[in-house]
Amino acid sequence: MAERTSPAGAGNLPATVTSFVGRRQEIGEVRKLLGAARLVTLTGVGGVGKTRLAIETGAEASTAFADGVWLVDLAPVRQSELVAQAVVTALGIPDQSTKPPVEQLIDHLARRHALILLDNCEHLVEACAVLTDRLLRACARVRVLATSRQVLGIAGEHVYQVPPLSVPDPDAPPPAEALGQYESVHLLLDRATAIRPGFALSDANRVAVARLCGRLDGIPLAIELAASRLRSLPLSEVVDRLENRFALLTGGSPAALPRQRTLRALIDWSHDLCTAEERLLWARLSVFAGGFDLEAAEGVCADDVLPRTKIVDLVDHLVAQSVVQAVERDGQVRYWMLETIREYGWDRLATSDEHTALRTRHQEFFGRLADHIAATWYGPGQEEGLARLRADHRNLEAALEWSISNGKVEQALSLVAALRHHWCADGFLSEGRRWLDRALDLPGPRPPERTTALWVAGWVMLQQGDYDGAEARLAECEKLAAELGDEVAPYMALSLRGTAALFRGHLPEALDCFEAASAGLTRVGHAGGTLFTDFQTAIACAHACDEQAAEKGERAIALSEELGERWTRSYALYALGLHAWAHGELDSATTLARAGLQIQRGFNDHVGAAVLIELLAWIAASKKEFDHAARLLGAIRSIWRAIGTSLSAFGPHLDSHHARCERQVLHALRADAWEVALAEGGRMDHDQAISYALDGRTALHPVVPATADEVLTRREGEVAALVAEGLSNRQIAEVLVLSPRTVDGHVERILAKLGFASRAQVAAWVASSGTR
Incomplete structure (x- = not known):
């Protein structure tokens, strides 16, 4: 590539030969960090675009560095002692001194105002850290922007995690006209049209485009490799062949580094930089679907070969090398791997003899988790329990699939029943019914776990309005419980028969069932089942205008408070509010209903x-x-x-x-x-x-959206309108006869003024404000 120089004639940044898609927000954030810190390290998985982001940031910041912006590519360097010499060579320092390269650099940079881009530091982290520390201490006006899959770890370092490009939901893609606002789609279109000029987004291909970008995790290199395949394959076939993505994505540019020519080679590079223990944990962590926490990693991945005590440090090392991503929410840290990284690890695992053992440990861990939450449900921590199940929803599905597909009847029935509050109190009714049906339809013996699964299935079906199907499941539950001597299941089934009668409008029958079920559950010492029945009794009484409604509701609340739980308490408050409203006590009804709804705020x-x-x-x-x-x-x-x-x-x-x-x-x-x-x-x-x-005061949506005239300048309004039409910055520059850099600046200011993070948000704002 040709070099592009700064206005002062200094620097060696290469002139790029392809357009730079998106990343306006990232460039702004990295430039802001460089303004505050002398060392900024861009980290992220291979192929995410660290190098390109560093080059574009350096180019935009070049006017701030009188002595230039200098790119040092360390990828070809294999020996740590050659790092300083590589920098000397990149800066064009005459090599005529007997001084060590580090001293030459310090002499050259001591009075200069320059930005050094140290690219691809991950395989030479220690040497890069030592050199950077020396330069920053000795050269007061030098700043360093490094790219590495592992942080340098020295004082003053500011780390910026480069995210993948924005991707649409592959399961619910937006209309074609909005799809192009996603950066990954924009990149795919840009690269695809370069080799297939007629390629364009349409309603016919939008689902395939969304699936392609989503399944490649928004990784620019993977998208570019996929786009290169469109030269000879139709889009639908590229998407289908992603089942074997590492074999498909091998069409890199011959001018690229060997490790960048194929997706597998790129990840091989990261894999080779890991220790043997890190590689083993990487492979084992690939068993998780949708993320994991440290407890799960220790519970599933540890054994005699990889002791539990080592897991926390190894996870930390994998995070530092950008193999694993860490996200903190509400004080809790969860980890995840991009699907491409996870599949690579899974391929490694599949060739070993521990694949089955690991899947079994995964199923057992999440089975124990679900059992614990079910067993302690009628007590404190319900919101936290449901939040944990929501976070691990995909892991729970994977555990269920493993159990069912391998004919593990007891484990499947136990897990699907233990997840009853996940299905019924957390918004997963349809999924719950599907998994319950699959587990209950497994051939073989009828173990004790089946009775619980049967009444749970009845509960799910009742909430869906399938009364006949529910009563069939409840009848089987009662019959099997009698055969097996299960004391709790018959009364839970009887309670749910009361629910069915209530939902059918048969109030006397419902009250009879509830009364008998409550007495039976109290007798066998099942406080949770008693509470579950009592709040429904209060609701039935309220509908029947029975004066016992208040007494039953207050009894349920008292038991709820005694147990320390909140979910059924919200329903008991609903029953009391319903009773108060029916008697014209409107202020009391409002207070009770809002108290119940306030509790529901913590649930889903x-x-x-x-x-x-x-x-x-x-x-x-x-x-x-x-x-x-x-x-x-x-x-x-x-x-x-x-x-x-x-x-x-x-x-x-x-x-x-x-x-x-x-x-x-x-x-x-x-x-x-x-x-x-x-x-x-x-x-x-x-x-x-x-x-x-x-x-009653929460803003819904702006009733009259601000117009462009009220927020943006005339030119910014014109640029925003063209962004909404899906034009790239370069295309906008051509339409408005402006330089691409000027348009870049306009878009950056538009995002800042509107407080937005993406072009898609600008498009939505333009549509709602009527700006055209």
């Missing part, structure tokens, strides 16, 4: 939140707060759609109250006002709906 129980918001809508209509009621009804519609069930599944009493509320609001509001309020509520997501129901 869409059903529980929906029925409480329903109740608050009825109360608002009774108070003649018709606008508020209409918005709540709109939010409820959206929530029921997201759940995949409906209010009618939970009984005709709820349906009749809902219909009466709608009639009241429609009668009070003009038709257009009703539609507007309904639409406003419908735009709320689950969390927004809860917030609005609790305080």
